[in-house]
Amino acid sequence: MKQDGRFGEFGGFYVPEVLIPALEELEEAFLRFTADAGFNGELQNLLKNYAGRPTPLYFAKRLSELAGFKIYLKREDLLHGGAHKMNNTLGQGLLAKYMGKKKLIAETGAGQHGLATAMVGALFGMETKIFMGETDIERQSVNVHKMKLCGAEVIGVEGGTGTLKDAINDALRYWTANVSDTFYLFGSAAGPHPYPVIVKHFQSCIGTEARQQCIEQTGRLPDMVAACVGGGSNAIGIFSAFLKDKDVQIVGVEAGGSAKDRLAAGHHAATLAAGKVGILHGSKTYLLQNDDGQIAETESISAGLDYPGVGPEHSFLKDTGRVKYVPAFDEDALDAFELLTKTEGILPALESSHAIAYVMSLKGKLSPATSVIVNLSGRGDKDVGIVEKYRPVK
């Protein structure tokens, strides 16, 4: 590898020997084509005319009045596909095309990354296979159907708990056996090097835009930037533009699971708040582990945050103290979902609702001049059924 793929002690590429040449080929292509005017021009054109960038930075006036400070929403919910995922799938899909690969594979949990990959597979005319746990296939049947409509094959994964972690294991296994003609389109800023670097690069448009839009609208930088953290791609995408601005406070909000369950169990489920350093999916990072070192199961109301690991750069940013990581509970995310919907007419994804929940917990604690940008990573249409179950509308 040209880069060592380390963020302090975190990251690296802990993979079977047979995958090393594929990761090297990927890194080499990534470095070459992201310095290529033709590649960048084609990607910019797709981001603008296919996906709808730039997304707006919206001043949420009524929500701000309730909070007592200024809240701006970076509207990734308006991106094609309904979430920030498309920034990465367009980037990696185009990379696959430039590398001459004809087949895409991807893992998915809630189905958002699977769907964004299936869309890009259709766009580029590539054969696409999506690995998805059987539990998730059952929970997310609408997204499964959409992926199939886009022409993708959805491969059910039976091992483990039938969720995202197991889907990644199977996708990596399949890739190991099919590296020559297959591109593995990884969904978050996690996994072995160079994926954390690649995904951050393609998601950094969120932060670059938000920084410039904030200066245009308010004349200065924000005081705080907050985003939810699953694997960490939407968060690193918006954080990346502000890491050097020492006066900008940066907060990553993890899923803490249900407050009721956690109080009963005496701990919470957030990876960075409660995890220990270990290796998962080719990367050294903080992980949720049991006392005997086994990967623990996460349990969040939002499937997109249900991952026992986190991207290695977030582990590094936690240890250096540059970014603060906090958990938000299911109940608070549901409150935030209802609040944003009622006050602004915007239905946030339950993942994004965790970030809103944290920011609203600061109500009355910040001066009225304070401005906060929240990354609204996706829209909540996919979650309406879940919200209805927990909070039936009278």
Ligand SMILES: *Cc1c(COP(=O)(O)O)cnc(C)c1O
């Ligand atoms: C997938 C997803 C997430 C979590 O993934 P990250 O890689 O942590 O960004 C968050 N929000 C939405 C809307 C998602 O679809």
